[in-house]
Amino acid sequence: MKKVLLLLANGFEAVEASVFTDVFGWNKFEGDGGTELITAGLHPELTCTWNFTVKPERLVSHLQIEExxxxxxxxxxxxxxFYxxxxxxxxxxxxxxxxxLEKPIASICVAALSLGKSGVLKNRKATTYNHPTSVRRKQLAEMGAVVxxxxxxxxENIITSSNPSTGFDVAFLLLEKLTSVSNTDHVKELMGFRKL
Structure with a gap:
């Protein structure tokens, strides 16, 4: 069983989290069954951007990354x-x-700024929120990413994306990295998505 950690910050966008819970949930029950998703955060309760609360399954302080x-x-x-x-x-x-540990890392939209702040995007190709009025891409470049x-x-093992609309595509890419193209295509079909 391959385990995916869904790391949640206070102020996260629910829709961006839900693509992972849904894609990996569908895979668990309707795909190859070989994945499990576990949520974690810094606090026992988190408030989403649009004001509903969630309780992560684990606290970051109790994580064993190797699992x-x-x-x-x-x-x-x-x-x-969020920040x-x-x-x-x-x-x-x-x-x-x-x-x-060279494990796959997938981020949606401005979550790439966390990757940049951590230092893992130094001299790596990446993207983040791309609206013309936003300064986020400039910030990511200042953190050392090649935007x-x-x-x-x-x-390589890092996926970044440009806005919330990329969510399902990012989740499917991560599923593909952990399982296979054929399994991912099967889950896409079951969920009503056409093959990319």
């Missing part, structure tokens, strides 16, 4: 306090440990 095979991180809103957790050293240390003007960027 996990991949890391997934949804983005969030500064106004909802307080997303830039917290305990949060960044989780990212660094996955990187050191790409792409919808999704895959650089």
């Amino acid at each position: 996990f095979d991949a890391l997934a991180i949804p983005g969030g809103f500064e106004e909802a306090g 307080q957790d997303a830039f917290d050293e305990r949060f960044l240390d989780v990212i660094r440990k996955f990187y050191e 790409q003007d792409e919808y999704i960027v895959v650089d």
Whole structure:
């Protein structure tokens, strides 16, 4: 069984987290059954960007990174306090440990800034929120990333993406890395997605 850690910061966008819970949930029950997703955060209760609360299954302080095979991180809103957790050293240390162990890391939208802040994107191709009015891509470049003007960027074991609409694609890419193309296509079909 391959375990995916869904790392949640206060102020995360629920839709960006839900793509991982749904894709890996569908795989567990309807796909090859070989994945399990576990949520974790810095606090016993987290508030999403749009004000509902969730209780992560584990606290970051109780994680054993070696038991996990991949890391997934949804983005969030500064106004909802996202960067307080997303830039917290305990949060960044989780990212660094996955990187050191060469395990897949998938982020959606501004979650790439956590990767950048942790140092794992130095001289690596990446992207983040791409709206023309946003400063996030400039911030990511200042953190040492080689920012790409792409919808999704895959650089070895790291996946970054440009906005919330990329969520399902990122989750399916991570599923493909952990299982297979044929299994991922099967889950996509069951979920009503056409083959990419």
